[in-house]
Amino acid sequence: MFVFWLVQLISKAIYLYTVLLVIYALLSWFPGGYQSSFGRFLAKICEPYLGLFDHLNLSFGPVNFNIAFAIIVLQLASQALVLILNRIAFMF
Known part of the structure; x- marks a missing residue:
């Protein structure tokens, strides 16, 4: 039962972070x-994670796809974690 709640909490937190x-x-x-107070708040939350993908340089012309790639990686990691936790829950 605890694992179910943990999976739900992780899923909702990752969904919120994706938004x-x-x-x-x-x-x-x-x-x-980015200079508004809301933009600075989001920068403090988002830039540490997005900084992991800065070295990839996924820019094509004026469009930067680093954030899109970061979201895809976050979603894949989330799905893998949920799958692992569900398998652990069914083992016990």
């Missing part, structure tokens, strides 16, 4: 979006 990453990416469309 924050998408909002952070959309802020680039607005002039001064």
